[in-house]
Amino acid sequence: MRAVLALLKRDLRLALRHGGESLMPLVFLLAVLILVPLGVGPGPNLLAAIAPGMVWVAALLASLLALEHLFRPDLDDGTLEQWWTGETPVGLLVVTRLFSHWLITGLPVILFAPVAAQMLYLPDRALGTLMLTLLIGTPLLSLIGGLASALTLGTNRGSVLLSILIFPLVVPVLIFATGAVSAAADGLSIQAHLGLLTALLILAVTLVPLAITAALKLNIE
């Protein structure tokens, strides 16, 4: 347990030290929120209709941006191989690393979502659902991204491969999440969407850390 706390503390300290990098998700969200209305026109009806998708695409890209730094620096400076020499199960350390990735990329987007919803004329009754889908969905993005990142660790310039691997996997997340928000905006039931999204999260939480551990192991050999 102490190892987990030590790792979390160091990850967050490193993230704070790279202040610019950690502000990236928020800056990204802000840029999307300002630029897209300029491009498509500021009509409230149009913006309200595309609001769920815009917030979600921003969350997705924010998560994607930080993936290159998820395991690669640790592989390069030798701190990754140290994970196997300690007494703490590596799976637990993987989950810790994903949690700090979520704290840096997911949480800021969630906290900023109410402001984004206001800026895009999202109906008030859909705000709760937007927050809820982000709360369930952003950890899912960290998990999927973590898997792709671990798998492409061995390739030198993995970013392109990384994006190609991720896109099909995040399509369901995006569909169910934005579907739920749109349904809530129209006053329809959101249970089916949220149920599927939660099922995806449970599946990913159970299996992905194991897969990442195995993928990392392959890469340090």
Add this chain to the structure above:
Amino acid sequence: MSQLLKAEQVGFTRGGELVFRPVDVRLRPGQALVVSGPNGSGKTTLLRVLAGILEPATGSLERSTSLAFLGHLAAVKGDLNCRENLSFSVGFSGDKGMEINRAMARVGLAGLGLRPARALSAGQKRRLGLAGLLVARRPIWLLDEPYASLDDAGGELVDSLLNEHLGAGGAAALSTHQRQPRLQTEPERLVIQPAFREGD
């Protein structure tokens, strides 16, 4: 006598071929093992197998206590200062050992606690790695080329740290191909043999 680490006929395969001829390794308290062999013979691979980083392809591996592995890569974060790197080592590996300031003074880095690790020279980075061995108490040390990029004084420092560690009931395995360690108790030696290959 109790054994801290016991490996029987461990070998490692790459592409289906053994990297080195499988070996037996036993580490008892107070005992050092020097692994030698030409470049590419598998010294690093053997130490990484013993450390648990690589899965042995043959044989069995048991250990009864925690270990520290110091490899080619310094395993320090360049953006953190020396103190932060060391306090991470303490938290990550559990048992608290020597106090951080004392450990830094011991390895000759006194007064550099706030310097970012990326501003250290290669030799100073090695010394920081050695300080990491001291701040967290782990009975088994696996050192891969501990003398690399260290000056003469650094080499003597490694020897004296090893002597203290062995004297306190620890055990160590180290690989080297340049300087031979000068220890109070004569270390055991293991020469890595290349594996037989088809066509040999």
